[in-house]
Amino acid sequence: MAQERNTTTEQLPETPEGFRRADSPGPGKILARTQADGGIQQDSQIQAALNRLLGLSLQNLTLEEMLEQAIDQMTSLPWCALSKGAIFLADDQRQVLTLMAQRGLPAVFLTACACIPFGECLCGRAARSDDIEFVNCVDGRHEKASADMEPHGHYCVPILSGGKVLGVINTCVKEGHARNRKEEDFLRAAAAVIAGSIERKQAEKQQAQLLQKLSEINQELKDFAYIVSHDLKAPLRAIRTIADWLQADYADKLDAEGREHLTLLTNRVNRMQNLIDGVLQYSRIGRTEQGTVPVDLGRVVPEIIENLDAPQHIAIHIESDLPTVDADPTRITQVFQNLLSNAIKYMDKPQGRITVACAEQGTFWQFHVSDNGPGIEAKDFERIFKLFQTLGPRDGSESTGIGLTIAKKIVELYNGRIWVESEVGQGSTFFFTFPKRSAAVAAEPLQTCAIG
Numbered sequence: 001m002a003q004e005r006n007t008t009t010e011q012l013p014e015t016p017e018g019f020r021r022a023d024s025p026g027p028g029k030i031l032a033r034t035q036a037d038g039g040i041q042q043d044s045q046i047q048a049a050l051n052r053l054l055g056l057s058l059q060n061l062t063l064e065e066m067l068e069q070a071i072d073q074m075t076s077l078p079w080c081a082l083s084k085g086a087i088f089l090a091d092d093q094r095q096v097l098t099l100m101a102q103r104g105l106p107a108v109f110l111t112a113c114a115c116i117p118f119g120e121c122l123c124g125r126a127a128r129s130d131d132i133e134f135v136n137c138v139d140g141r142h143e144k145a146s147a148d149m150e151p152h153g154h155y156c157v158p159i160l161s162g163g164k165v166l167g168v169i170n171t172c173v174k175e176g177h178a179r180n181r182k183e184e185d186f187l188r189a190a191a192a193v194i195a196g197s198i199e200r201k202q203a204e205k206q207q208a209q210l211l212q213k214l215s216e217i218n219q220e221l222k223d224f225a226y227i228v229s230h231d232l233k234a235p236l237r238a239i240r241t242i243a244d245w246l247q248a249d250y251a252d253k254l255d256a257e258g259r260e261h262l263t264l265l266t267n268r269v270n271r272m273q274n275l276i277d278g279v280l281q282y283s284r285i286g287r288t289e290q291g292t293v294p295v296d297l298g299r300v301v302p303e304i305i306e307n308l309d310a311p312q313h314i315a316i317h318i319e320s321d322l323p324t325v326d327a328d329p330t331r332i333t334q335v336f337q338n339l340l341s342n343a344i345k346y347m348d349k350p351q352g353r354i355t356v357a358c359a360e361q362g363t364f365w366q367f368h369v370s371d372n373g374p375g376i377e378a379k380d381f382e383r384i385f386k387l388f389q390t391l392g393p394r395d396g397s398e399s400t401g402i403g404l405t406i407a408k409k410i411v412e413l414y415n416g417r418i419w420v421e422s423e424v425g426q427g428s429t430f431f432f433t434f435p436k437r438s439a440a441v442a443a444e445p446l447q448t449c450a451i452g
Contacts, residue, residue, distance in 0.1 A: 046186045049073055053193045063201035067101035070194055074171055075103050079183055082152055084172040088116065088123055089198070090165045097123055097168055104172075112144045123168045126156040130165060132187065134179050151175035157187040161195040169194070225280050232276055240269045295329050297322035297336075301356060304337050310344045314352035322358050323365055325434055331410045332434075336369070338403035339430050343371040364416065364433040372427040381420050407432070 052073050056066050067087045075085040084104035088097035097116040105113070113121075119128040121143040126133040136153035138145055152172045159167040169191055243266050247259070254262070298321060305316050325332065336356070343354045354371045376384065385408045411418045411432045422428035 043182075045077055046182070049077060049186070050189055050193065053190055057193065057197040057200065061201075063198065063205065064100060066197055066201060067194075070190075070197075071101045071103050071169075074169065074187075074190060077186075079173060079177070079180070080171050081174050082150075082172040084152070086113065086123075086170045087159075087167060087194070088127075088170070089167040090118075090127060090159075092164075097127055100167070108146055109144065112146075116144070122154050122156040123170050126158045126168050127165050130158050130160060130163075132157050132184055134184075136173070136177050136179070137175050153177050155183065155187055157184075157191050159191045159195045159198065161199060166195050166198050233273065236269050236273055236276075240266060243269070292326045292328055294324050295327050295332055296324045297332070297358075298324075300329070300333060301336055304333060304340060308337070308341055308344060310354075311352075313350060314344055314347055314354060316340070316354040316356070319355050319357040320359070322356070323436070325365065326437060327414065327434070331413070335407045335410050335432065336367075338407045339369040342403060343369060343373060343428075346373050347371065348374045360436075361433060363437075364435055366431060366433050368429050368431045370427065370429040375424040375426050376420060376422040376428050377424055378422075381422070384420070385418070 053070055056069050056073070059066070061069070067089075071085050071087050074080065075083045082104070086102040086105060087100055089100050090097055095118045097118070099110070099114050099116075102110065113123070116124045118124050122133045122135065122141055125141065133141075133156040134154065135141060138149055138151060142149075152175055155169075155171045155173065157169040157171075158165050159169060169187065171187070243262050246254075247262050247266075251259075301318060301322055305318075310316055340354065340356075344352075347354075349372055352372065354369065356367070356369055358365055358367050360366075385404050408418050411434065414434055416433040416435065418430065418432035420428055420430050
């Protein structure tokens with residue numbers, strides 16, 4: 001029997017060493033494969049967390065809501081096993097960090113960490129150094145520590161944008177946790193995503209505040225317009241009425257100088273009323289929204305010319321077909337009315353000629369109103385479009401200096417431009433462009449009287 005056992009043993013084949021490694025991996029290879037699988041899983045978790053953070057930045061959330069959800073996402077990763085953390089925002093002027101969002105922090109720290117000076121504790125050190133602060137245990141750098149604090153470590157990561165510290169992210173790790181470069185890379189990437197979200201949310205908040213302030217200013221302008229319209233016009237009407245009474249009742253008792261003074265008084269009252277009307281019209285442009293409609297300028301401009309009733313010695317011609325444009329009818333009427341009335345008002349030739357024409361210029365129409373009047377010096381080309389600016393002496397003209405300003409503001413409201421070309425003694429040509437197709441713009445009905 002013994003011999004048989006020996007023979008059996010001798011017949012067992014010996015397995016080659018190489019075959020054993022291929023069929024049954026050794027301990028070292030099993031460990032490497034396990035680590036590789038774990039690394040892939042960690043990469044997947046990190047990428048998913050970053051995607052969720054990016055998604056938060058696109059949602060309609062307040063800054064506070066976004067930060068709360070961001071810290072929830074960051075502390076949900078496996079290596080943040082304590083599921084605790086916080087996000088602070090920086091106040092540059094005060095050089096402090098303010099707690100804005102947290103997850104899992106004990107109540108005592110909500111007070112102790114509500115406001116942390118730069119350079120103090122781990123979060124303050126991260127804000128001051130612009131770099132990650134890491135500890136794997138509670139040590140002397142925990143200046144906000146308490147006796148019953150749970151053992152832990154920290155990653156404290158500055159939130160940076162263009163070298164400026166916007167805040168700090170604090171995530172808690174277990175005591176003894178090893179510092180990991182992949183975790184730090186994730187935290188830096190997360191801080192960059194949150195930095196973009198913070199700046200965007202702060203910009204949105206500032207925009208909302210500006211819009212609210214603009215709304216308040218617009219309301220103040222409306223209130224001012226009401227006061228001007230009623231409280232200033234009333235005494236002017238009374239002055240004019242008294243002047244009319246004096247001229248009617250004392251005509252036979254006034255000498256030529258007295259009548260001249262009353263006429264001058266009436267003219268000044270009229271000019272003041274026109275100034276008030278012009279300021280009100282200018283202040284209304286762009287304050288409220290009104291849709292545009294097709295306006296046939298081939299019909300509108302001849303009506304404007306007829307209503308202006310130019311003197312016999314001034315001829316007004318339309319030299320080309322005028323198009324239909326999308327506009328507020330009152331606004332586009334105001335532009336042509338002011339340009340034509342100015343050409344009539346300042347005409348100094350015994351045979352005045354005024355022409356209106358239009359030509360295509362890409363996506364715009366280019367209009368012009370030309371005259372053979374006194375002309376304008378080149379140094380005044382810009383000044384005449386400014387509020388209350390007139391070229392002649394105020395005592396010699398009833399011009400208010402508002403008409404061209406209104407025309408400019410209306411044209412620019414439709415993304416067009418207006419300018420003048422002129423030669424002294426030869427006349428002037430006012431050009432303006434207007435889009436062939438226009439979206440609705442801010443507008444409010446105006447009076448149709450021309451303001452010079």
